[in-house]
Amino acid sequence: MARQQPIELFMPPNMLKAKLGGGTGTAGPDMAAIKRAEAALEQLHEEFAQWAASDVENLMAARARFGKTPDSGSRAALLRAAHDMKGQAATFDYPMIARVAGSLSKLIGELPEKRDLPLALVDAHVSAIHVIYRDKVMDESNKTAMVLAAELENQVAALLKS
């Protein structure tokens, strides 16, 4: 079929490839660089506990701010705090925090702005994250945490359907 819509399609010269030279072609990734990076992250690992603590504090502060001034700015800040945790808690050895934060992100992000956030459900998530961190639950198969996370996810799903 002839393509007639007014589009301009062009391929800029690959200056990046020319600049970096070499390349692995079909030989796969640069394993030496990957090993160096994994070793560097291992060294960084000592800081992860501190980073996780800081994220939990940020989330609780964002929740407190939303309680004081529940507007679109504080709601967005709460979403960003939850979203950050969802993305990085697993890296910091807290996969269950990532899961619960994912549920909280879904709740805040997918509930239309015109609907009020259900504070009890928000607080249930925040408390769960706090307890998982306090008790150092780093095991993804911790049964209590799994049941808790599943219940929160179910409640969010039910709310979003309603």
Place this chain on the structure above:
Amino acid sequence: MPYQFDRLKVLVVDDNAHMRKLVVTILQAFGVSQVSEADNGEHAWVALREHNPDICVFDWMMEGMSGLDLVQKIRTDPQTPNPFVPVIMLTGHTHIDQVRQARDAGVNEFIAKPVSVKTMMQRLQSVIESPRPYVRTKVYFGPCRRRRGADEYRGPERREKKEAAA
């Protein structure tokens, strides 16, 4: 032969300092020595014009100008230093609609958080080895949103309809 990553200039933008440090650590371990950082979209725009990076790594969700807004600005603002600069988007968003939204803003590659070393290397390799053609239409400028060559496409002409509607 490995890439000479020491020649590469990368701009990392994330409002979360921990995530920024994580990404910068990975890049520096790869051998990238010229890494600039910004903690929001506005600072990123300044850094972009100052350093003219070869590759950008942006977080999506940031206060003020989001990573998505920033990509659109890079692709379309007359003041942009390089509208073709490859952008790798870091995101906790994994829903297909959100991926489409980022693709439509002109993002080249995605990394779903949590970030891994192997994924970062794969995405860098992808923008270096397999750059996509660029497309300019009335409503879009950026990397071709179809993964394979546009001439290979045999499906319905959705872009034409979208542009007609616009």
